[in-house]
Every structure is written in C-alpha cells, then in structure tokens.
Amino acid sequence: MWKWLHPYANPETSYHLVGKLIPWFAVVSGALLTIGLFWGLLFAPPDYQQGDSFRIFYLHVPAASLSMGIYLGMAIAAFCGLVWQLRLAGAAVAAMAPVGAVFTAIALISGAAWGKPMWGTWWIWDARLTSELILLFLYLGVMALNSAFDDKIAAGKSAGILALVGVINLPIIKYSVEWWNTLHQGATVSKLGKPSMTLDMFYPFVFCFLGFAFLSAVIICIRFQSQILQHNVTRPWVKKLVTVEENKHAV
Amino acid sequence: MNSKPAMSYFTVLTFIIKRELTLAYRHKDDVLNPILFFIIVVTLFPLGIGPATNTLATIAPGVIWVAALLATLLSLDRIFKSDFNDGSLEQMLLSPHPTYIIVLGKVAAHWLITGLPLIFIAPVLAVSLHLDDNAYNAMMLTLLLGTPVLSFIGAIGAALTVRLKNGGVILSLLVLPLFIPVLIFATSTINTAAMNLPYQGQLAIIAALLVGAVTLAPFAISSALKVSTN
Numbered sequence: 236m237w238k239w240l241h242p243y244a245n246p247e248t249s250y251h252l253v254g255k256l257i258p259w260f261a262v263v264s265g266a267l268l269t270i271g272l273f274w275g276l277l278f279a280p281p282d283y284q285q286g287d288s289f290r291i292f293y294l295h296v297p298a299a300s301l302s303m304g305i306y307l308g309m310a311i312a313a314f315c316g317l318v319w320q321l322r323l324a325g326a327a328v329a330a331m332a333p334v335g336a337v338f339t340a341i342a343l344i345s346g347a348a349w350g351k352p353m354w355g356t357w358w359i360w361d362a363r364l365t366s367e368l369i370l371l372f373l374y375l376g377v378m379a380l381n382s383a384f385d386d387k388i389a390a391g392k393s394a395g396i397l398a399l400v401g402v403i404n405l406p407i408i409k410y411s412v413e414w415w416n417t418l419h420q421g422a423t424v425s426k427l428g429k430p431s432m433t434l435d436m437f438y439p440f441v442f443c444f445l446g447f448a449f450l451s452a453v454i455i456c457i458r459f460q461s462q463i464l465q466h467n468v469t470r471p472w473v474k475k476l477v478t479v480e481e482n483k484h485a486v
Numbered sequence: 487m488n489s490k491p492a493m494s495y496f497t498v499l500t501f502i503i504k505r506e507l508t509l510a511y512r513h514k515d516d517v518l519n520p521i522l523f524f525i526i527v528v529t530l531f532p533l534g535i536g537p538a539t540n541t542l543a544t545i546a547p548g549v550i551w552v553a554a555l556l557a558t559l560l561s562l563d564r565i566f567k568s569d570f571n572d573g574s575l576e577q578m579l580l581s582p583h584p585t586y587i588i589v590l591g592k593v594a595a596h597w598l599i600t601g602l603p604l605i606f607i608a609p610v611l612a613v614s615l616h617l618d619d620n621a622y623n624a625m626m627l628t629l630l631l632g633t634p635v636l637s638f639i640g641a642i643g644a645a646l647t648v649r650l651k652n653g654g655v656i657l658s659l660l661v662l663p664l665f666i667p668v669l670i671f672a673t674s675t676i677n678t679a680a681m682n683l684p685y686q687g688q689l690a691i692i693a694a695l696l697v698g699a700v701t702l703a704p705f706a707i708s709s710a711l712k713v714s715t716n
Contacts, residue, residue, distance in 0.1 A: 372663035
C-alpha cells in the first residue's frame with residue numbers, strides 16, 4: 236500500500252520532486268497573499284470595537300497558527316525519522332525549524348504591536364504569550380542542537396528527539412486561552428463551522444492563512460533542497476548537478 | 487549460554503543505583519558543588535534586592551525554585567559524561583537488560599545525589615528569605631515531587647549532548663524551556679499555600695508531570711543515548 240512512497244526515500248528523487256513543487260507553491264502563495272492582504276487590509280470592514288487596528292490579525296493569526304503547525308509537522312517528520320530510520324527526515328526537521336522559529340517570532344512581535352493599543356501593554360505574562368515564547372525557545376533549542384553536531388545524521392536524530400519531547404507544549408498553547416481565563420482572547424476562527432466573526436472579515440483571513448501556509452511551504456522546500464545537498468555533497472548525482480549548473484553559467 | 491540465571495529488573499535497578507552512589511561517594515566534590523551553588527545563588531537575592539522582609543517573602547518561592555533549577559542544570563553533566571568517556575555507557579547499552587531500567591536507575595541515583603540534598607537545605611534557606619509560615623509544607627511537597635521531574639527532563643538533554651565537547655551551554659538552552667512548566671506550577675502552589683488557600687490542585691499537576699516523566703522520559707533518554715553512542 237505504501238510502496239509508491241519508497242522511491243522518495245532516495246534523496247535524489249526527493250530533491251527533484253521538491254524542485255518541481257516549489258514554483259507551483261510560489262505562484263499559489265503569491266496569488267493568495269495578494270488577494271488576501273489587499274482584501275483584508277483595505278476592504279474588510281473595520282472591527283466595531285478595535286477599529287482598523289484589528290487588521291494586524293491578518294498577519295498575527297496565520298503566523299501564530301503556522302508556528303504551531305510547522306512544529307507539529309517537524310515533530311511528525313522527527314517521529315517518522317526515528318521509527319522508520321528515514322535519513323531525509325533529519326533534513327526535513329532541519330529545514331523546518333528556522334522557518335517555524337521566524338513565524339513564532341512574527342507572531343510574538345505582531346502580538347506585542349497589537350497588544351500595545353488594545354491592552355495598553357507590549358507584553359504580559361499571560362498563559363498563551365508565555366507558552367508561545369517557550370515554543371520559540373524550543374525551536375531555538377532544536378536549531379542549536381542541530382548545528383552542534385558535525386555528523387549530520389546524528390544531528391538530525393538528536394534534534395528530532397528534542398522536537399518530539401517539546402510536542403507537549405503544543406496542546407498547552409492551543410488550549411491555554413480556554414484553561415486559563417487570561418487577557419488573550421479565545422479562538423475566533425478555528426471554531427469548526429461557525430467562526431465568531433462576520434464572513435466579510437473571515438474570507439480574507441482564509442486567503443491570508445493559506446497564502447502564508449504556502450509561503451512557508453516554499454521556504455521549507457528550498458531549505459529542504461539545500462539540506463539534501465549538504466547531506467549528499469559527496470554523491471555523484473550532486474556533483475553532476477553542480478557541473479551542469481557551472482556549465483550553464485559558463486556559457 | 488547463560489550459566490547464571492538472568493538478573494531481575496529490580497536487581498538491575500538497585501545495582502545501578504548502588505554503583506552510582508558509590509561513584510558519587512568517591513567524588514564528593516561533584517555532589518557538593520551543585521548544593522553550594524544552590525546556597526550561594528539564593529544568598530545573592532537578598533543582597534541584590536535588599537533585605538526588606540515583605541519583598542523577600544514574596545520572591546522566596548521563585549528564588550528557591552529558580553536556584554533549584556539551576557543547581558540541577560549544573561549537575562546534569564555528570565549523569566552520563568564520565569560513563570560516556572570511559573566507555574562504560576556503551577557497555578551498559580550493550581548489556582541484555584532493558585535500557586529503560588538502566589536509565590531509570592541512573593536518573594533515580596542522580597536525584598538521590600542532587601535533588602534530595604536540595605530538599606533538606608531548602609527550608610533553611612526559606613527561613614532566611616522569610617517565607618510565609620503556611621507555605622513550608624507546600625514548598626517541601628513541590629520540591630519532593632518536582633525535583634525528580636527536573637532530573638528526568640534534564641537527563642534527556644544530558645543524553646542528547648553527551649557527545650558534544652562543550653555541550654553545557656546547549657544543554658541549558660535545551661533543558662530550561664522544558665523546566666518551565668514545573669517552575670510555574672511549583673511556585674503557584676507555594677504562593678497559594680502562603681495565602682492559606684487549598685493548593686492540592688497545582689500539586690496534583692506536578693504529581694502528574696512526575697508520573698508522565700517517569701513513564702515517558704526514559705524512552706526519550708534511551709533513544710538519545712543510542713543516537714549519541716551510535
């Protein structure tokens with residue numbers, strides 16, 4: 236049943252598959268983000284309480300959701316890597332960690348910028364803010380561990396174990412606003428079927444969210460490619476690839 | 487062919503703990519230094535913040551717990567490092583006994599050597615910080631339940647970094663974020679107790695963390711050790 240997956244354990248096949256996917260993801264992401272950001276920032280109705288300043292929502296919420304989503308993806312890759320001994324999983328973990336860290340940082344910074352006018356403070360030790368900050372630390376830990384090893388395979392596995400241990404933090408972030416009734420507002424968009432905002436505001440969010448998701452996919456794919464190349468520098472197919480590139484530039 | 491009957495899991499566990507305790511007894515500095523560190527860090531706070539009784543009483547739970555985290559962090563290096571360097575760690579992993587049991591024994595011994603002394607010294611330091619009288623029981627209970635969690639989580643980090651030459655900084659980067667939940671619930675338990683409110687809820691969460699750590703952390707530690715020793 237899973238036999239069709241087997242060829243992709245080969246780094247070369249995966250490299251070329253990802254290479255084919257990148258332009259498609261890039262086009263989709265560009266289109267969705269253009270529509271979503273223009274719609275959300277210029278045409279969506281202002282919030283009845285927060286006025287126009289709620290519009291940072293179109294950056295803040297996708298970044299925050301993706302910070303958790305990418306972590307989950309990274310943990311799944313790490314799990315597969317440990318259970319089925321897939322070497323590419325280490326490359327995937329290494330490719331995803333910095334992207335996730337940047338989205339976490341964007342979520343924290345945009346949240347601070349949103350918090351200043353709305354709550355009157357840049358930062359508060361609220362459960363969700365704190366756990367998002369811990370998520371940033373976890374990402375940084377995975378990145379640090381990954382770069383501390385000379386041996387790429389051991390690096391991937393160690394970072395994978397750490398990523399899996401940190402998964403405990405994800406449900407804490409997700410449900411922190413329900414468990415602890417603090418300053419951060421509850422979920423508005425993820426309520427299945429019935430978002431607690433008007434659809435005029437909700438549709439641009441969907442575009443923005445998917446746009447950012449595809450954008451992160453593009454960046455992760457590019458990083459994944461470079462990780463594969465770094466893991467396989469000595470392989471003939473990589474050398475061939477390099478010579479082809481060199482000839483192209485030489486002409 | 488096995489001529490001797492196989493050792494039971496319990497025998498292996500006690501054997502490992504005994505071995506670690508003997509080793510610790512012969513290297514007393516390794517045991518004493520984290521405890522001295524704990525005392526000194528706690529002493530720094532009244533000097534830095536000022537001797538006002540109310541302020542010290544407010545920060546006492548946090549100071550004691552942060553110092554306990556740092557002292558544990560400092561002692562983590564010795565769980566696996568020397569065994570890794572002289573090769574006995576590899577022999578342990580190659581032995582027919584489950585790695586889970588071996589790791590459990592090593593972490594339990596680490597707690598006996600570093601966690602338990604902290605618990606004995608903490609009340610003295612709490613007196614010097616004017617901790618509220620109602621809070622002593624809560625503090626002892628949180629330390630009793632919380633410090634083993636620190637040993638277990640810390641051992642994951644120690645196992646991941648055992649191969650690195652200067653893994654100390656990375657170890658703290660990996661482990662401290664994972665310590666945060668214990669810190670939050672422990673200090674909140676002590677603060678609640680100081681206000682004379684029921685604190686069993688937070689205590690139960692720390693107990694749950696402990697149960698989770700005992701059951702799951704050894705798996706993470708053993709797979710980390712297997713990666714580290716190849």
